[in-house]
Amino acid sequence: MTTMTQASVREFKMPDVGEGLTEAEILKWYVQPGDTVTDGQVVCEVETAKAAVELPIPYDGVVRDLHFPEGTTVDVGTPIIAVDVTGGSAPAEAPAPGEAPAPAEAPAPVQAPAPAPVAREAEEKKPEGRQPVLVGYGVAASSTRRRPRKGVAIPAQEPATAAVQPELNGHGGAPAVQERPLAKPPVRKLAKDLGVDLTTVVPTGPGGIITREDVHAAAAPAQAPVAEPVTQAPAPVTPPAPVPVPAYDTARETRVPVKGVRKATAAAMVGSAFTAPHVTEFVTVDVTRTLKLVEELKQDKEMQGLRVSPLLLIAKALLVAIRRHPEINASWDEAAQEIVVKHYVNLGIAAATPRGLLVPNIKDAHAKTLPQLAESLGELVATAREGRTSPAAMQGGTVTITNVGVFGVDTGTPILNPGESAILAVGAIRLQPWVHKGKVKPRQVTTLALSFDHRLVDGELGSKVLADVAAILEQPKRLITWA
Template sequence: MTASTANAQRFREFKMPDVGEGLTEAEILKWYVKPGDTVTDGQVVCEVETAKAAVELPIPYDGVVHELNFGEGVTVDVGTVIISVDTDPGAGPAPAPAKVQTPPEAAKAEEEAEPQGRQAVLVGYGAAPSSTKRRARKPQAGVPAQPEPVSAALQAELNGRTAPAPAAPVTPVANGAGVGAVGRPLAKPPVRKLAKDLGIDLATIVPSGPDGIITREDVHAAAAPAAAPAPAAAAAVPTPVAPAETGVVNAAARERRVPVKGVRKATAQAMVSSAFTAPHVTEFITVDVTRTMKLVQELKQDPDMAGLRVNPLLLVARAFLVAIKRHPEVNASWDEAQQEIVYKDYVNLGIAAATPRGLIVPNIKDAGVKTLPQLAEELGELVATAREGKTSPAAMTGGTVTITNVGVFGVDTGTPILNPGESAILAFGAVKLQPWVHKGKVKARQVTTLALSFDHRLIDGELGSKLLADIAAVLERPKRLITWG
């Protein structure tokens, strides 16, 4: 056995797994161990956040933590080694672990570290075609360096787009900034964004990077003098006056910027995709739910429901499932690739849940075949798990229809957006005492408004109207849970 083979067997590497379906990356939220800690097979070592949920990762080895490759807050690609474990710590001293990457260091390494012998490229774009041009001459003292001409392919990679057709040469600007074949200063997207945030024109910067590329340091250097007013102009600037005297407020000083990532980023992308893919139709109905609210109180006292969370949402969910059973054609999805409608003989009922990380929609598998106590139990577990941020990615896949309970916020109703791949979503509004005609007299009754959004490719107006009317009918007279169920 060679030394390298022995080391490979001793130091076991754990890679970032795909904890969902087709996820490509995850952010390390928290490490529960550090180098030197003893771990056992199945012990949770860290918590990561994917585009779907926060997930705890167990280590599959026994031993001592040798190295943590990334710090908290770093986004790591699936398949990248994040931790190594010494499975035989008594075999002698282990090699010194490498430095753990923190978010700023990881970003800087991505932007600036380039292998020798090839030009800088963006991650995921591949290497630019090798060039036979000579390296730039070393500039003379006091004279800005003039960059070598850059190919259209490299210019396109730096600009984040495909290479354009050859164009006429562009004369470099007088200040010596790196300019490619299309006349745009050379800088990677993160550096370009930094310049935009600082209000710096890249065309005014003298590049110091290889091949005339503008670096972060170049941008910061250009921003530094701009931050301090020139002595001559200082006299012309009036003395600042307190905002209370002028009524003018520095808005930038009172704003917060939070990166869009994780669950919120995935939700935003999904909602945009759904809104511009599925043709939405939303219908509304206002219903007297006084009898349903009385049934909720009775079920809370029922021994068969002891220890379970019984609330109006439970009966709305049951009414939705009964209505779907009467109109199974609504439980379908659109297969764009095959140009087919897929009808489903199961109902995975999603429940929209607001969490600190954003909106998630876990679902109850085969909800249509569960008894009322079973449905109550799973609904309670689903909500509790979501609030703790422990919902698994598997619990958020495969949904067919969804309920969003906007009534808990005192909202009457809304026009909910479909979850991608689902056919319908029901918004349950606030239950309020309102004057209502009951048995020929105006009385105070408990009333709510339901809104049903559906994919008009799958559900036409007649079918959608029948579905919503049946949901309302069950909630108005909940004995239909028995006669229709």
């Protein structure tokens, strides 16, 4: 029978699918033990603090073991699946051909157990031609149980080599020869050191064996004659009371473990809120012309097949404002005590998903044309909703847009993404009475809110950027003249 070597079993470890991630949760296994896998085949889906990612196996073989069930959070670098790259059927634990079986599996020769210290003492003291009794361990190895002891203990000064005769007392034979008290050699030495006569000690150990506690109890009156010996039963040990678990009504409450994306988002928001001094400014703007431009672009041949929405033009307006005021596109380097101005814009788009808030970003958004920006924006939103956003897509953002208007909210005070200088919140677009050309008319109006890091963006710079975005949305033709 052909067996498989240990070298043929490959352990696939949990990789760091992001930048500096330490753990990931196994969401779903796509294979089971016994399945054949090929190099590049996706074997499982894991959720990190940043995204859900599918993991491909890097070699061919047969799945031997899935080390963790679904729903388990595993540290990066821990083996999660074992694959037999030979495709054999023998278990991974089988020894390699030609190797000696493991000692635990080989039939070991029967050997007599090494005598314990007390046994050796008894052997040294036994008279010739007699079967010894191992003190504290019963009769010779051929006996299966200890017979009742009915004899009276012999005096302590009797030689230790006194032979132990068969107990015939009460069975019609000669009277039983007295035997010495049962005690292990260390206990005998303790009794000798304390001057305690073992024949006067009341044994409490199993099988009538005298214990160290018995010797100390017997020595207590001699060492402290003024103190009256008091025999007390040991106090019952009360196990510690279990830590009370707060009870709650499952019909009225649901407890959701904080992990994965939600846990990472919570930590990032707390860190950002208490590290970067936030300032938020607001502006209400008439976006009626912007909505008309959206409808016109939907009919444009260059935009066919692309998703055109107000968010697209808002993103383009922010990119134009950043081009006019590049200092807003920066980050704060605490270690170096420097402001790092970025000459590129990785535009983050906050997306609410069932797994929590994700903020993937469009790389080099500043260099994209309007159709290219529309295409990237559509792909980003679709991928986020499907939960397929990669960790790389959420790294390196510089400025973010969050569209809370889709929830019917007028605006908010958004918290910065860690490492970014500004975030623009877009409120709901509503038909409202508005003064237009000296008359009150119904116009499409929205409110924008810009939060920024006041360490590197002062009120003037933040105000100029927000005012530029509002001006472009009110007069979209500025996209051409300012771009």
